[in-house]
Amino acid sequence: MPSTGKMNGNAIGIYIDGTLLTHSLNHSFNSNMATIDTTTKDSAGDAEHLPGLRSYEFSASFYFAENAAEGYEDLWDALIAGTDLTVKTSSGVTGDQEYSATAHVTSVTLSAEHDGNVSCDVSFAVTGAITKDEIL
Secondary structure, three states, X not given: OOOOOOOOHHHOEEEEOOEEOOOEEEEEEEEEEEEEEOOOHHHOOOOOEEEEEEEEEEEEEEEOOOOOOOOHHHHHHHHHHOOOEEEEEEOXXXXXXXXXXXXXXXXXXXXXXXXXXXXXXXXXXXXXXXXXXXXX
8 A cells, every 4th residue: 555644754765776775864866857948039028948858866865884785885886987776766665656767876975074973975867767666
């Protein structure tokens, strides 16, 4: 049965090649569409547009763990190698929607503050289309 009502953010994870990102704190999935300006002198001072290219991005923050099943070291290696990864955001609940795509790591950051946690940020650029599926 699909989820209903407002959801707790802990219910949705980000997966890299089928493995949940270890020690994830938050993640986002952004869908964007560029516009093509079609404004002319006949537009009476109002901008007019056509839909243009769509682009998608995933990003996440997580705690560093040297022994992570999917973590900083894996993502850094993927960035350096330009590896295609399958990135997915999903609740895993039957009937909910999940979004997945082939993506490349575009940035990975490691931050270590004084007397604090070692944290990481990663960004992915999607290449091609997004797949939206109902979880079965």
